Amino acid sequence: MNKKIAVILGDGIGPEVTQQSIKVLDAVAKQYGHEFHYTECLMGADAIDKTGNPLPDETIEVCLNSDAILFGAIGHPKYDNDPNAKVRPEQGLLKLRKSLQLFANIRPVITYPSLQHLSPLKAKQLEEVDFIIFRELTGGIYFGKKETNEEKTYAFDECSYSREEIERVAHLAFQYAQKRRKKLTLVDKANVLETSRLWRKVIQELAPQYSDVAVDFLFVDNAAMQIIVNPKQFDVVLTENMFGDIISDEASVISGSLGLLPSASVGNGSALFEPIHGSYPQAAGKDIANPLGSILSAAMLLDHFGLNKEAQVVREGVEWTINNKFVTKDIDPVNFYFTSTIGDLIADFV
Amino acid sequence: MNKKIAVILGDGIGPEVTQQSIKVLDAVAKQYGHEFHYTECLMGADAIDKTGNPLPDETIEVCLNSDAILFGAIGHPKYDNDPNAKVRPEQGLLKLRKSLQLFANIRPVITYPSLQHLSPLKAKQLEEVDFIIFRELTGGIYFGKKETNEEKTYAFDECSYSREEIERVAHLAFQYAQKRRKKLTLVDKANVLETSRLWRKVIQELAPQYSDVAVDFLFVDNAAMQIIVNPKQFDVVLTENMFGDIISDEASVISGSLGLLPSASVGNGSALFEPIHGSYPQAAGKDIANPLGSILSAAMLLDHFGLNKEAQVVREGVEWTINNKFVTKDIDPVNFYFTSTIGDLIADFV
């Protein structure tokens, strides 16, 4: 197989973790006779520093011409506390999602028995937790009209959804549910929001097409409780953009190890793979960041190419390092290995 | 002291828990020589059933003429899954908040050492947790323009904030912080939303007036993680309406006992006190619901009247029942006491 991969190293620890994924992908290519061609491109604070633009046109171009995108992380604190900043790193990521129509963000929530001691939750809470969150990624309040007046005494953001925007991500979520435990939970705020009522209506109308899937509905405030109190009840969770941002990060704490959670953002053509952790600037350049989130994202990328066997081997490599205590500082602050060492070990394993 | 209290029993378990609070308030009145005059009024599903209107004008009238409002719970599942319902119980509560300008919802997050076994979090996580959430309650996406087209293929909700709306709740939160550990955390999504950038700007501008308070900022997705991973870092948390709905319910799981968490919603004149649990229709009429959330809300009401000593005695009564294992079924499914018994015990204690 011959594939083009756009690589966006991004900000903070983005470059060093992504480099480990490339090592692993190279090992996969060599072992299984594939060719992966990488093209590096810029986005985020890094792109602003170098070009003044958080998402240069060239990056969009490269991504559109690639079979998949491997992405590190985005963001720099110097932009966060300046309400007047004209250009922000995050604009790059948001524009990329929109330009490539990456309408579904997919986040598996899984736990590792050998890492249970790291979880803030009790062991009982972690039993049988295995769900996946589908977050709509190119609509809602993120992309609605936003305005503030000259004197900055007033601001607004508009949240809107069309039936089509809801349907395409919903179909994907229903299809995943059919391949899993056949349960789909829509998280919304239908007792208050008009957009939520549209979501609920559309899901109710699609449900008969997936009659083997049991559908239920949860208000987002209740969902925020249930995710902690009884996470095993969930199979596939579907929600709109803003709620998805909040509850998928909330759910990421369950495993106790943010550093090893992957994600995929998919559209009709392109797909982008990134660890869920942020740019974590304090750790940048120290070779201490956990590369497993990125490497497991690379496994999702292999699945996306239909290379399921290869993806499986990468996942086994990851589990092998965890079980043999080859872990980074975030997992074991005393006996830890470097980012690059973990990358080497998994590449060798493959 | 002579005070008028509007009583809204509301839906589900609302009536039976509120009745216990009235018992306790009556005991306080008798013991300390006060007079509390109650006027019952309707809101929610109960009001729809009886009048067709989730908030009859008479209820607003009574509330405006009272010194405080004691409220049970709202909501009935028959309205939740009907995206076409014209009248909803929740509209009553939202309209009441707006009519009385109850702009700040205040929720203390506290843990009870003797109930630690009920928490989904590990004991380590619960150490030193003591914070309070200020949620803006009469603005944002809850009260913005909402629309859907005739064919229901499109919907929108508008989120807006003015500087005044932010300032009034912020001043209150800053003042609380000054009386506590002097830390205020604003939760927003300033990397995406224009309204969040206005919030951040206003808080930055007010901060010098409260120079003894340390201010920090957290994106809501990060806050959703931090509340579980490291809750003791918080003192006063301030946020807008929708984010507050989500993170205050999320934070309520920390203690492991939803049934005993109180809340206050305050404005310039009126103030409303309610347990944070919902109407929980499955338990209604069975005398098994936990009345402590309502009774602790009544304690907040006494504080609001300046009756701090009386409030303290009620809180001691609550702790006394918990420590002596006089608890409802949600706390101890085997050896439990009835709702009304707990009410009697605390009234006697007072």
Ligand SMILES: CC(C)[C@H](C(=O)O)[C@@H](O)C(=O)O
């Ligand atoms: C960086 C930010 C704009 C982004 C978002 O809110 O979508 C991030 O939090 C995420 O979840 O990918």
Ligand SMILES: CC(C)[C@H](C(=O)O)[C@@H](O)C(=O)O
């Ligand atoms: C009932 C509902 C409208 C309400 C809200 O979302 O504000 C409730 O969840 C709350 O938090 O008081």
